[in-house]
Amino acid sequence: MNPIFEAFWYILPAYFANSSPVVLGGGTPIDFGKKWRDGRRIFGDGKTWRGFFGGITVGTVVGTIQHLMFPGYYGSLKLAVGVAFLLSLGALVGDLIGSFIKRRLNMPRGYPAVGLDQWGFLISALCFAYPLRTIPTGEVLFLLVVTPVIHWLANVFAYRMKWKNVPW
Amino acid sequence: MNPIFEAFWYILPAYFANSSPVVLGGGTPIDFGKKWRDGRRIFGDGKTWRGFFGGITVGTVVGTIQHLMFPGYYGSLKLAVGVAFLLSLGALVGDLIGSFIKRRLNMPRGYPAVGLDQWGFLISALCFAYPLRTIPTGEVLFLLVVTPVIHWLANVFAYRMKWKNVPW
Numbered sequence: 001m002n003p004i005f006e007a008f009w010y011i012l013p014a015y016f017a018n019s020s021p022v023v024l025g026g027g028t029p030i031d032f033g034k035k036w037r038d039g040r041r042i043f044g045d046g047k048t049w050r051g052f053f054g055g056i057t058v059g060t061v062v063g064t065i066q067h068l069m070f071p072g073y074y075g076s077l078k079l080a081v082g083v084a085f086l087l088s089l090g091a092l093v094g095d096l097i098g099s100f101i102k103r104r105l106n107m108p109r110g111y112p113a114v115g116l117d118q119w120g121f122l123i124s125a126l127c128f129a130y131p132l133r134t135i136p137t138g139e140v141l142f143l144l145v146v147t148p149v150i151h152w153l154a155n156v157f158a159y160r161m162k163w164k165n166v167p168w
Numbered sequence: 169m170n171p172i173f174e175a176f177w178y179i180l181p182a183y184f185a186n187s188s189p190v191v192l193g194g195g196t197p198i199d200f201g202k203k204w205r206d207g208r209r210i211f212g213d214g215k216t217w218r219g220f221f222g223g224i225t226v227g228t229v230v231g232t233i234q235h236l237m238f239p240g241y242y243g244s245l246k247l248a249v250g251v252a253f254l255l256s257l258g259a260l261v262g263d264l265i266g267s268f269i270k271r272r273l274n275m276p277r278g279y280p281a282v283g284l285d286q287w288g289f290l291i292s293a294l295c296f297a298y299p300l301r302t303i304p305t306g307e308v309l310f311l312l313v314v315t316p317v318i319h320w321l322a323n324v325f326a327y328r329m330k331w332k333n334v335p336w
Contacts, residue, residue, distance in 0.1 A: 101282060113281070113282045114269060114273065114281045114282075114283060115282065115284030115285070115286070115288060116282045116283030117283070119287050119291075123287075123309070123312045123313070126309055127309050127312075130305070130306065134306070137298070137303065137304060137305050137308055140308055141294055141295050141308070144291045144295075145291070145295065
């Protein structure tokens with residue numbers, strides 16, 4: 001498989017998991033409004049249970065559809081679903097860790113953290129799925145370089161479509 | 169070689185190149201005080217020619233010393249110096265790109281960009297050295313996870329030693 005195509009094919013569930021809360025989000029916050037010992041919210045209102053489980057579901061469904069379209073890549077549905085689930089879980093846990101760090105640094109909800117927002121979910125997704133299936137170093141570096149650009153374009157698009165209030 | 173040890177051994181020139189401008193810095197700014205079309209500085213006073221070439225020199229010397237200590241890893245001085253030079257150049261170019269982005273976003277000099285500061289130089293260094301010599305995916309992911317922690321500890325240390333005015 002072409003390395004650029006493989007890199008995108010592999011990471012696709014993480015991209016979907018990371019972006020779906022923009023559409024699926026809302027509802028009860030994961031931290032139930034609770035505060036950390038610094039008096040600030042643990043994650044904030046931006047991270048909700050619906051966004052979290054919705055993101056994992058969307059990412060895992062995307063991985064299943066990918067397997068039906070191209071069964072040869074993973075070879076088994078079990079492996080395809082497992083990798084897609086871990087990529088999605090990793091993306092959303094990475095996003096949560098990012099929110100936790102932003103709250104500790106007293107950055108308001110939705111305020112951009114350049115680098116953390118673009119690389120945090122990706123690195124976390126790659127780490128979670130690593131034990132089951134990974135991609136070569138060159139493809140990881142390719143994703144690290146192109147993901148911030150894709151992330152930025154996707155956010156500008158979501159802002160223009162009025163799905164988001166801010167263009168980041 | 170133990171994978172954790174190999175990861176640190178490989179990236180060491182980039183770590184030295186990235187941190188040495190704190191000590192070696194000062195002098196003429198790389199942008200010569202010139203402004204971008206948005207009216208703000210291209211890179212700012214924090215990026216100087218002395219810091220840039222000093223960082224590349226320190227990183228390349230570190231790689232040379234590593235080769236003298238353990239010639240078996242690269243096998244030839246030419247390869248060891250080449251990789252160390254590319255890792256150092258990549259680290260400093262990544263740092264410059266980071267400053268360029270921070271200036272465009274109107275962040276003042278020295279203001280932290282969480283993620284960009286910790287991952288930008290590392291990803292750039294790994295990309296520059298990739299054509300000559302790289303490390304496996306697992307070791308890249310390990311470095312992506314531990315480098316922000318090391319970066320943070322190093323900056324707190326430099327602040328306590330009064331080498332830096334801010335603890336980041």
